[in-house]
Amino acid sequence: MTTFTISDLEVIVATRAKASPDESWTAKLVASGQDKAAKKLGEEAIEAVMAAVKGDRANLIYESADLLYHLLVVLKIADIPVETVLEELQRRTAQSGLSEKASRKDP
Numbered sequence: 071m072t073t074f075t076i077s078d079l080e081v082i083v084a085t086r087a088k089a090s091p092d093e094s095w096t097a098k099l100v101a102s103g104q105d106k107a108a109k110k111l112g113e114e115a116i117e118a119v120m121a122a123v124k125g126d127r128a129n130l131i132y133e134s135a136d137l138l139y140h141l142l143v144v145l146k147i148a149d150i151p152v153e154t155v156l157e158e159l160q161r162r163t164a165q166s167g168l169s170e171k172a173s174r175k176d177p
């Protein structure tokens with residue numbers, strides 16, 4: 071079992087964001103701006119969806135890694151710490167997804 075965490079990757083993204091765009095994909099994406107980085111995130115999401123639908127386990131793992139990395143780059147550009155997203159997920163543990171959905175439905 072790996073000890074590598076999303077927080078470790080967040081640190082790497084923050085460090086590499088300051089590198090030269092000529093030597094770092096992270097820096098290149100950050101320099102290209104949120105429109106391009108978010109578009110790339112969408113492409114990676116579609117690739118993960120396609121792997122899931124095909125039942126291609128190996129590719130789903132590979133594309134999920136691409137997806138998580140590109141999400142962290144988008145969050146970095148938006149200046150949102152991963153911890154803030156985890157706090158939102160923690161807040162949601164108080165309720166099931168189904169009851170939350172029902173609470174939003176019109177009477």
Ligand SMILES: N=c1c2ncn([C@@H]3O[C@H](COP(=O)(O)OP(=O)(O)OP(=O)(O)O)[C@@H](O)[C@H]3O)c2ncn1[C@@H]1O[C@H](COP(=O)(O)O)[C@@H](O)[C@H]1O
Nearest residue numbers: 079082083086087089093094095096097117135136139140
């Ligand atoms: N985890 C990643 C990571 N995942 C994906 N990528 C890059 O994201 C890019 C995706 O671009 P493309 O979709 O065009 O590439 P592709 O997926 O091969 O192309 P398709 O066939 O899917 O179209 C590739 O250059 C990948 O190498 C990543 N680049 C960096 N990291 C992490 O960030 C660190 C720093 O990287 P640099 O910023 O490049 O120094 C690395 O050591 C890793 O820890």
